[in-house]
Amino acid sequence: MKILVTGASGRLGSVTVHHLRSLGYNVTGIDLIEHSSTDELIDILDLDAIERISRGVDAMVHTAALHGKHYDLNYSREAFIDVNIKGTLNLLNAAVKNGVKKFIYTSTTSIYGTAMNSETQAVWVDETLIEEPRDIYDITKQCCEQLCKDFFHKEGLEAIVLRVARFLPETKNLMINHRLYRGLDERDGAEAIRLALLHIFKQFDVFNISSGSPFSKEDLPVLKFSPLEVIKKYHPEAEEIYKKRGWTFPNTIDRVYSSDKAAAIFGYTPKYTYGFLLNN
Template identity: 40%
Template sequence: MNNILITGSSGRIGRALHWKLSQNYAVMGIDISPSSATSKIVDIRNYEQLLRSFEGVDTVFHTAALHAPHVGFSTEKSFYDLNVHGTEKVCKAAIATGVSQIVFTSTTALYGYANHGHGKAVWVDEHTVPAPKTIYHKTKLEAENVFKEYASEDLAISVLRMSRCFPEPAEQMAVYRLHRGVDYRDVAEAHLLAAQLRKQKNYDIYVISGQTPFLKSDNQMLFENPEMVIRKREPLLAQEFDKRGWAFPKSIDRVYDSSYAQNVLGWKPKRGALDICRQFDGEDFEILPPSKRQ
């Protein structure tokens, strides 16, 4: 892995990647919005701009996209233009300029309706069939399919379906970290390891989520009485919740299993639920104040 380019470098994951990668590699960041992590203002919907930016680049990390918060504010056409058609232009420009691999930031959100079980939590991994609900989910899945079409011996594609990693109320983030959340710095580490892995597959998908303490045998009780399961599997976290007066969730509907990524990439999420408590106590603005009890 030599020269590196990050699309969407002004975004949350783009900035984390830039910080992680620039310590050891030559990194260029492109985005339509300026930031300290962005070297050039480039619109991925502009093929000519992409061609100029990709010259001499070996590895592209493609994080640029419209996301869930844009639903309802951006048109469906905008989602398709950026998330799908923009992705195809990234692929074409990569092939035209000799880029050897792309690491794509996707999302576990695209599992959509598949996340909801009947009377028990759903265990979600790379074999779970996505069932998109929103235009965001749908276009991210279609972007994955675009990459699958363009993947070849000359252009390896790694797709990382990352779980929730944006600021939320502390008690929610702590619980999410047990079953459907991950730290953005751990996401950046997973991207780096995916790029460093020169493997046989031209295309692969990884679920990137925090280390879960739960077992598949917990699925029904997670749905019915998650507090009991958390007290059993994560007693130290339960003690923190009791001490702080934080409310336990009433139900947990899914568990994201990142064991495949951990085994293949040699990746291990370093920041768990208890780290949320420490970050909150340290007044880390990444962790929002707890929700008010109703």
């Protein structure tokens, strides 16, 4: 399988390129920034270059985007629309023109936006939760998901969406806390992409991809106000480990990401979970 990965110099893109190559896949990485995982410096807004690089490709993995951090840096709405929407449209059109069979779009769990707010309990975030975008980043991601759906139904391109969770650079304490309910290790993200590449999707679909959580829906009211009580129920060893490492527990947990659908449909099972970090 010959695979084109956009955003190959980014956190998820680079790990995905190296992961797929290590398993024998023929991978070409493109980005605007030089990196060991990037073969060519190509702007996804350059349609001619995209059409050229995608000839003979079996699948596209699209991770390139302006992200939430760019919103914080005051990038314009026009920039988000150009890169995220027009760039994605260029890739979809090139895929159809060159007979690419599969297109995996990495969206974001941020798209759920204000739907994740509740004053009374933590929110269970699975794919049935209706997204409520908060900003131009979320809006462009939502639009691109719909583009993928349109191309699936009207062009016969097997395009599916992976809504990936948070994988920002942060302290070990914050990282492990986020792995409880809203985080993702890039290595798990890369494996989810590989599994999605292998699966045949008969219909357009969207999947949350996170590190999973030990929690259940029954825990949601307590998680909002007394998360330690619930954490100790599932990981009684956590309190002593946190004490030894000088870590602090979250004061509140406002959401719980579920990747159960991805597990059921194409076998996604995260490895680098809260329990993994706690005991390593």
